[in-house]
Amino acid sequence: MEVRVLIEEIEKLKKEKNAVILAHNYQIPEIQDVADYVGDSLALSRKAAETKADTIVFCGVHFMAESAKILSPNKKVLLPVLDAGCPMADMIDAEQLKVFKKEYQDVAVVCYVNSSAEVKAESDICVTSSNAVKIVRSLESERILFIPDQNLGNYISKMVPEKEIISWEGFCITHHRVRHNEIDMVRKHRGDTKILVHPECNPAVVEKADFVGSTSQIIDYVRESQDKKFIIGTEMGILHSLRKENPDKKFHLLSPSLVCYNMKKTSLEDVYKVLKDEKNEINVERAVIDKAYKSLEKMLKLS
Ligand code: 13P
Ligand code: SF4
Numbered sequence: 001m002e003v004r005v006l007i008e009e010i011e012k013l014k015k016e017k018n019a020v021i022l023a024h025n026y027q028i029p030e031i032q033d034v035a036d037y038v039g040d041s042l043a044l045s046r047k048a049a050e051t052k053a054d055t056i057v058f059c060g061v062h063f064m065a066e067s068a069k070i071l072s073p074n075k076k077v078l079l080p081v082l083d084a085g086c087p088m089a090d091m092i093d094a095e096q097l098k099v100f101k102k103e104y105q106d107v108a109v110v111c112y113v114n115s116s117a118e119v120k121a122e123s124d125i126c127v128t129s130s131n132a133v134k135i136v137r138s139l140e141s142e143r144i145l146f147i148p149d150q151n152l153g154n155y156i157s158k159m160v161p162e163k164e165i166i167s168w169e170g171f172c173i174t175h176h177r178v179r180h181n182e183i184d185m186v187r188k189h190r191g192d193t194k195i196l197v198h199p200e201c202n203p204a205v206v207e208k209a210d211f212v213g214s215t216s217q218i219i220d221y222v223r224e225s226q227d228k229k230f231i232i233g234t235e236m237g238i239l240h241s242l243r244k245e246n247p248d249k250k251f252h253l254l255s256p257s258l259v260c261y262n263m264k265k266t267s268l269e270d271v272y273k274v275l276k277d278e279k280n281e282i283n284v285e286r287a288v289i290d291k292a293y294k295s296l297e298k299m300l301k302l303s
C-alpha cells in the first residue's frame with residue numbers, strides 16, 4: 001500500500017476503534033509522524049495511564065507496551081511487532097531477582113522500567129532515566145538494589161553519593177558500545193560543540209559528556225539552548241524530533257553504533273495491520289499486574 005493510503009487507513013481505523021497511538025522517540029520517522037504522542041518512557045507511561053481511548057497501539061518495545069497494560073489494565077494494548085524486545089530488560093528475570101534480594105538486607109529494590117512485568121512486581125519502585133536520580137534521592141533507604149542497568153546505576157550512584165547503590169550487571173547493547181574515545185575524536189574535530197548523552201552509556205562516556213538525560217530531557221535541552229550545533233549520544237531515532245523541532249540547528253550522532261534494531265522493527269504497515277486485525281494483544285496476569293502497578297504508581301506519584 002502507498003504510504004499516503006496507509007496513513008489514511010490508520011487514521012480511519014483509529015477513529016473507528018477509539019484508539020491512540022503512542023510512539024517512543026526511537027521509532028522510525030513515519031511512525032513518529034502518525035502517532036498521537038511521541039515521548040520518552042516516562043511521558044508515554046503517563047499517557048497510557050491517562051488515556052480515554054479503548055485501545056492503545058504501542059510503537060516501541062515489549063516492556064513499554066507491558067507497562068501500558070499494567071497502568072491501564074482494562075484497555076486493549078497492542079504491540080505492532082511482538083518480538084520487538086529490549087535485550088537489557090531480558091538480562092534479569094523474577095527468579096534471579098528473588099535470589100539477588102535474599103543476599104541483601106534492609107534495601108529498597110529500584111527497578112528501571114526497562115524490565116519485565118514480573119520483575120517490576122518483585123520491586124519496591126520503578127524509575128525511568130528521567131526521574132531515577134530524583135526518586136532514589138527521595139527514598140528513605142540508604143542501600144539500593146538497582147536493576148537491571150549497571151550504567152544507569154553507576155550514574156545514580158555519582159549523583160546520589162549519600163546512598164549505596166548495588167547494581168545488577170545488565171546493560172543496553174546499543175548505548176554500552178559507544179566508546180569514550182569516540183568523544184575524544186568528536187571533541188578534536190568539532191571543538192566545543194555540546195555532547196548530550198543518555199545515562200545508559202557507559203561511565204567513561206557519561207563522564208566526558210556535557211549533558212546527561214533521558215531522550216525527552218535531551219530534546220528539552222536542545223529546545224532551550226542558544227547553541228546551533230549538538231552531538232547526540234543516544235539512539236538515532238531521536239534525530240527526527242530534534243530536526244523537526246529545530247530546523248535552524250544541526251545534529252551529529254556521537255557514534256554510528258547508536259541504532260537499536262528492536263526499535264526499528266516496527267513499520268507503518270505493522271501499525272495498520274495491528275489496528276485492523278487487533279492481533280498481538282499484550283496480556284499480563286492479574287496477580288502480576290496488581291503488584292507491578294504499585295511499583296509504577298509510586299514512580300508516577302514521585303516524578
Ligand atoms: P527514555 O526513557 O530516555 O526514553 O529511554 C528509554 C530507552 O529504552 C533508552 O534506551
Ligand atoms: Fe533497550 Fe537499549 Fe533498545 Fe533502549 S536502546 S530499547 S535500552 S536495547
